[in-house]
Amino acid sequence: MRHLKIERWSLGTLRCVAAVTLALLMAHGAPSALARGTGAAGGAGTVGQAVSTSVNGVYSLSIQPGNVNWGSSANGTVRLMQAAPKDKVVKGVLTKAKSVVVLLTSSDGSVKVPKSVTVPKGALTAQFAVTVATPSPCSAAPGSPTTAVITATYKNSMSAQVNVGQNTGKPSRYTSKTILIDPRKIVGVSHDGHALVLDGSDKCVQSLTAGSVMFLKQLGVLKVVKVMKTPQKQVAVAVSSASLTDFINDGTFQVFKQTLGDAAEPSGTWAKGLEPDQPAGGDGDWKYKTSGTGTSYSFLAYKQNGGLQASVSGKGQITKFGYNFLAVIHSGKLQQATYKVDTDGTLDVDWMVQTTAAGQGIGESRLRLPALHSGLVDSADGIPLLFQVYANLIFKPGFGEKAAAKGHFKVTYSGEGGLDGTTPLNEGLDAKTDISSTTSSAKAAHGAVVAINAPKFALSLSTVSFLYALDARQPSALNAKGADLADSMQGQLGVYVKGDLMPPTTDDLFAVRRAAYVSWVTSVGYAGSGLMGVGLMSSVPCQQYYQTFVTLAGMDKSMLGTISGSVPPKKGTQVFQKAKTTIIPAIKGCEPKPN
Numbered sequence: 001m002r003h004l005k006i007e008r009w010s011l012g013t014l015r016c017v018a019a020v021t022l023a024l025l026m027a028h029g030a031p032s033a034l035a036r037g038t039g040a041a042g043g044a045g046t047v048g049q050a051v052s053t054s055v056n057g058v059y060s061l062s063i064q065p066g067n068v069n070w071g072s073s074a075n076g077t078v079r080l081m082q083a084a085p086k087d088k089v090v091k092g093v094l095t096k097a098k099s100v101v102v103l104l105t106s107s108d109g110s111v112k113v114p115k116s117v118t119v120p121k122g123a124l125t126a127q128f129a130v131t132v133a134t135p136s137p138c139s140a141a142p143g144s145p146t147t148a149v150i151t152a153t154y155k156n157s158m159s160a161q162v163n164v165g166q167n168t169g170k171p172s173r174y175t176s177k178t179i180l181i182d183p184r185k186i187v188g189v190s191h192d193g194h195a196l197v198l199d200g201s202d203k204c205v206q207s208l209t210a211g212s213v214m215f216l217k218q219l220g221v222l223k224v225v226k227v228m229k230t231p232q233k234q235v236a237v238a239v240s241s242a243s244l245t246d247f248i249n250d251g252t253f254q255v256f257k258q259t260l261g262d263a264a265e266p267s268g269t270w271a272k273g274l275e276p277d278q279p280a281g282g283d284g285d286w287k288y289k290t291s292g293t294g295t296s297y298s299f300l301a302y303k304q305n306g307g308l309q310a311s312v313s314g315k316g317q318i319t320k321f322g323y324n325f326l327a328v329i330h331s332g333k334l335q336q337a338t339y340k341v342d343t344d345g346t347l348d349v350d351w352m353v354q355t356t357a358a359g360q361g362i363g364e365s366r367l368r369l370p371a372l373h374s375g376l377v378d379s380a381d382g383i384p385l386l387f388q389v390y391a392n393l394i395f396k397p398g399f400g401e402k403a404a405a406k407g408h409f410k411v412t413y414s415g416e417g418g419l420d421g422t423t424p425l426n427e428g429l430d431a432k433t434d435i436s437s438t439t440s441s442a443k444a445a446h447g448a449v450v451a452i453n454a455p456k457f458a459l460s461l462s463t464v465s466f467l468y469a470l471d472a473r474q475p476s477a478l479n480a481k482g483a484d485l486a487d488s489m490q491g492q493l494g495v496y497v498k499g500d501l502m503p504p505t506t507d508d509l510f511a512v513r514r515a516a517y518v519s520w521v522t523s524v525g526y527a528g529s530g531l532m533g534v535g536l537m538s539s540v541p542c543q544q545y546y547q548t549f550v551t552l553a554g555m556d557k558s559m560l561g562t563i564s565g566s567v568p569p570k571k572g573t574q575v576f577q578k579a580k581t582t583i584i585p586a587i588k589g590c591e592p593k594p595n
Contacts, residue, residue, distance in 0.1 A: 023234040032399055054332040056082045058157040060127065063130060067163045068145055071134040072563055075161055078102050078117060078152045079125045082542050086122040097121055102154040104128060109224075110176065110213025111148035111164060124555075132164050138179050138204030140215055141172035141249065171250035174380050175332060178213045178221075178247045179204060183474055187234055188482015191270055193463045195486045195493060196222075198232040206304075208237060213247045217382040218473055219464035221247050226493050236489040239280055241514055245561030248329045255385055256458070257322040260294060260375025263386065266471040270478055286365060293373030294318070297455065301367050307360035310353045312395050316455060320344035320414075325385075325459055325516055339516035340418025340425050341457050345521070347411045351450050353397040354404040364396040368509050375457070376469055384473075386465035387588035391454035392510045398447040405440035405448070409433050411522045411549070415573040419553035422566045429576040431549035433524065437584050440528050447527040456519035460510040461559055514559040516570075521550040529590075542590035544583055 007322030059081045068074050085097035089236055100119040107113060110133040117128040130150065135142040145165035150156050165176070185199040198205045208214065212224040214237070223246060230236050290302040295318050303312035321343045328336040367461040371388040378384050401404070415429035440446065470477050525546040557563065583590045 023083075023163040026326075035115060055155070056080055056084075056100070056284065056542050058152050058158045060152065060448070061152045061158040061160045063150060063160045063162045066161065068130075068132055069104075070132055070165055072132050074115065074130040074132075075163055076104075076117075076128045076130050076150060076152075076160075077125055078119070078128070078158075080119055080154070083124050084119045084121050086147065095380075100154060102126065102152050105153075105378060106130075106148050107144060107151075107211075108148035108164075109209040109512070110146070111150075111162060113150055117152075130162060132162075133209075135176075136179060136207040138181070138207050139176060140174035140178040140180050140247070140356050141176050143197070144172035144174075144176045144249065146176040149543070163404075164239050171331065173249060173251045174215070175213065175245075175247055175249045177211055179208055180217050181205065181208075181216050182213045183216045183219050183477075186474070186477040186482075188479060188485035188486045189270070189467075189470065189477055190490060191483050193270065193467045194239055195229060195488065195490050196237050196239060197486045198235045198237065198482040200229060202234075205235050208235065212244070213242050214239070215247060215383075216466075217377070218384065219469045220461070220464065221383060222466060228487060228489070228492060230485065234485075236486065238490070238493040239463065241558070243514075243559055243561030244327050244461070245329055245332050245334055248327075249332050251328075252326040252331055253329065253375045253379055254325065256324040258377055260377060260387060263374040263376045263472055265371070265374065265466045266467045266478065267459060270467060270471070270483070286367050288367065288369055289374050290369055290391070294321070294373060297372040297389055297391070299369055299454075301369070301393060303365065307356040308353070308363075308397075309355075310351075310395060310397060312349065312351045312393055312450060312452075314347055314349045314391065314452060314454060316345060316347040316391075318343060318455065319343040323387075323457060323459070323518075327560065330564075333562045334560050335562055335564055337516075337568070338418065338420045338425075339418055339459065339518065339553065339555060340420075341518040342416035342427075343455070343457075344414040345412075345455065347413075347452065347454060348408070349450065349452055349522075349524075350408050350556045351395065351448065352404075352406040353399065353448060355399050355402055360399070360402075362400065364394065366392075366394050366509060372455075374468065376465075376472060381463075384465060386460045386462075386468050388458050388512070389459070390456040390458060390510075390512065391452065392456070393453065394449070394451040398449075399442060400446070401442060403440065403442035403446065405442060405446070405528070405567070407437055407438035407448070407450075407526060408436040409450075409524050409547075410521075411452075411547075412522050413549070415576075417551045417553060419516075419555060419573055419575070422568055422573065424520070424553065424573050426551075426575050429551050431520065431522070431551075431576075431578060433522070433547050433580070433582075434547075435524070435545050435547075435582045435584070438526055440541070442528060445527070445529055447525065448523045449523065451521065451522045451523040453510060453519055455456075455539060456510075456512075456517060457515040458515040460512060460515035462514040464514075478527055482529075512556075512568045514556050515553040516559065518551070518553045518575075521552060523548045523550075542583070542585070546579065547580045547582065549578045550574060 060079045084100040104113045112131040117126045119126040159336040187197040214222045221242040223242045225238040285303045285305045290299045300313040323341045373389040376384040382595045413431040416427040527544045529542040555568045
């Protein structure tokens with residue numbers, strides 16, 4: 001598709017190219033064989049027994065009692081399929097057997113187990129202690145019930161649950177691992193936003209463990225990956241983005257139309273904590289300028305590469321706007337998630353291409369622009385989400401000769417659209433274009449496809465939104481001395497997930513991570529007959545325009561967390577589509593020929 005001969009750019013070919021361009025933009029069972037995996041977790045007590053085979057492994061794991069209170073303990077017992085090997089004497093030579101070391105893990109940082117337990121030689125079982133922490137006075141849900149999954153691994157894995165705390169019948173809004181941290185206790189933030197240094201004298205800071213969720217009012221929520229003390233007796237924590245169910249246990253979480261708070265992009269060295277604009281090896285020839293407010297936006301993208309000059313610019317007006325994001329969570333699982341946007345507006349697009357030699361005008365460029373406008377919006381909990389307006393584009397000129405062309409179209413869109421779980425929401429969505437005649441010096445048949453993903457309204461919760469909130473609300477935390485200290489601790493904190501920092505791949509170039517979004521996509525494919533294509537039925541060159549309008553909506557599972565029921569599609573859901581063909585001049589001689 002990338003190397004089509006230009007003289008064959010019929011309307012059918014144009015439709016194919018435009019469609020491809022548009023698509024790009026929218027764009028523990030029992031181990032009878034131990035290698036097959038793990039035992040399935042069940043209720044409290046003994047969980048999952050493996051079928052005995054000639055190969056050793058974990059036969060069962062039990063926790064007694066299976067229901068405990070905060071600040072208490074339980075006993076764990078791991079049983080092997082066969083007794084651990086004994087030392088042997090063969091022909092007078094003593095052969096010592098290797099110890100059987102079973103690795104242990106807990107899914108909840110407040111429920112501790114040793115890293116491993118050793119089964120004595122010749123024994124079938126070994127015991128270990130399960131220690132439950134005393135509720136932190138800094139917990140957002142002190143003493144609320146939780147369930148920890150303990151896993152034992154030796155060649156295979158088995159799991160058992162331990163239920164902590166008493167169910168009072170009144171579920172806590174927040175999870176037991178959510179710890180309230182005073183934002184003023186932040187000493188420094190690493191330049192990538194994934195390591196924090198905190199005041200080590202603070203009791204709430206001292207209560208943080210791996211698996212905790214830091215609740216920093218007016219700034220955000222962060223998962224704690226690792227904790228350690230600095231030489232200055234401060235506390236350094238490695239953090240990653242938290243999902244809604246990481247800190248919300250029961251209730252609703254909602255943000256809706258409101259005045260956006262200030263959210264300038266963090267500048268200087270902290271910009272490395274933001275999402276990259278292009279993937280490694282992306283189209284680096286493009287330069288761009290962007291600007292925007294809550295009611296208007298503009299962008300200009302241009303490139304000059306050898307014998308090709310091209311530009312695409314747009315000016316958008318948002319004349320009506322509203323949005324609503326609602327999440328309903330029960331027992332730590334998402335039951336419902338809805339995001340919808342109600343907007344009317346226009347987008348004027350101008351494009352230009354000029355080639356200085358034959359064969360220079362064939363190719364495709366994809367460009368992810370920086371956010372046109374950003375603002376912070378707060379939930380009733382005081383947790384800010386980042387609201388942003390985006391524009392992305394794909395430009396595909398098809399000129400086989402030295403030529404120049406420029407064109408213009410205007411899109412008018414309206415209605416309300418979005419997603420309720422996996423169900424599309426379409427309330428009066430519509431779009432139309434006004435096409436202006438393309439000026440072209442091409443003699444032979446030629447064409448171009450311009451696909452614009454704008455406006456795209458994204459609402460996100462991540463380490464990126466945390467950095468924006470810091471910059472706007474507590475800029476003193478973004479200080480060079482504190483950042484250098486946090487940076488220096490990252491090597492000791494070890495390797496941990498920095499998914500927000502990974503460059504996008506070609507397949508997810510236009511994705512906004514950990515976000516809910518609604519976007520409008522317009523693709524206009526232009527095919528011109530050229531000056532030599534004038535026929536008897538037409539005294540001027542014929543121009544054909546194939547237009548497609550699509551509204552897409554999606555929600556990133558990593559933002560939502562644990563979901564009860566259907567998971568929103570990773571690539572989003574098509575909410576609305578409309579296609580239209582325009583012929584200039586509108587005469588019989590310019591009608592497209594059947595394919």
